[in-house]
Amino acid sequence: MPFNLNVNGKTVTVDVPGEMPLLWALRDVLNLKGTKYGCGIAQCGACTVHVDGVASRSCSIPVSTVGNKKVTTIEGLSTDGRHPVQIAWQDVDVPQCGYCQAGQIMTAAALLAKTPKPSDEQISTGMSGNLCRCGTYVRIHEAVKRAAGLPTAPRTTQTARAAAE
Ligand code: FES
Numbered sequence: 001m002p003f004n005l006n007v008n009g010k011t012v013t014v015d016v017p018g019e020m021p022l023l024w025a026l027r028d029v030l031n032l033k034g035t036k037y038g039c040g041i042a043q044c045g046a047c048t049v050h051v052d053g054v055a056s057r058s059c060s061i062p063v064s065t066v067g068n069k070k071v072t073t074i075e076g077l078s079t080d081g082r083h084p085v086q087i088a089w090q091d092v093d094v095p096q097c098g099y100c101q102a103g104q105i106m107t108a109a110a111l112l113a114k115t116p117k118p119s120d121e122q123i124s125t126g127m128s129g130n131l132c133r134c135g136t137y138v139r140i141h142e143a144v145k146r147a148a149g150l151p152t153a154p155r156t157t158q159t160a161r162a163a164a165e
Pocket residue numbers: 036037038039040041042043044045046047048057058059060
């Protein structure tokens with residue numbers, strides 16, 4: 001059955017079963033592969049996109065329920081990869097394997113849109129639903145603070161760490 005979706009500012013039509021998770025429509029029909037499948041049961045955050053600006057688990061949203069809400073994926077977060085969260089992520093060298101990172105970035109961007117100057121506790125709470133098997137949590141926390149323009153400890157980039165080893 002065809003459904004019109006608003007994805008990254010464009011109206012697109014997907015002809016899929018209504019119960020299909022939004023994640024599959026994004027990845028397999030619209031070829032937006034930045035959003036990842038992790039658990040499929042709303043437990044890991046790898047599939048996080050924005051739905052009307054709210055960080056949402058696309059693995060657990062049936063396409064039939066999306067309607068005309070605005071869906072933003074990592075591909076649509078900025079036109080040039082220069083969203084403040086993306087810049088901070090690069091500055092801090094956050095990713096390790098990278099698999100969870102699109103979800104992390106989308107959650108961080110939604111957090112900062114709602115709370116531009118979050119406390120450490122608000123960052124920890126806001127990011128707590130996004131799991132990272134590589135354990136990049138300290139760098140994620142630092143990058144969120146940098147994106148918010150908050151003071152951080154002296155940078156320890158992967159390059160600096162490698163040089164120190
Ligand atoms: S894949 Fe959606 S929360 Fe894990």
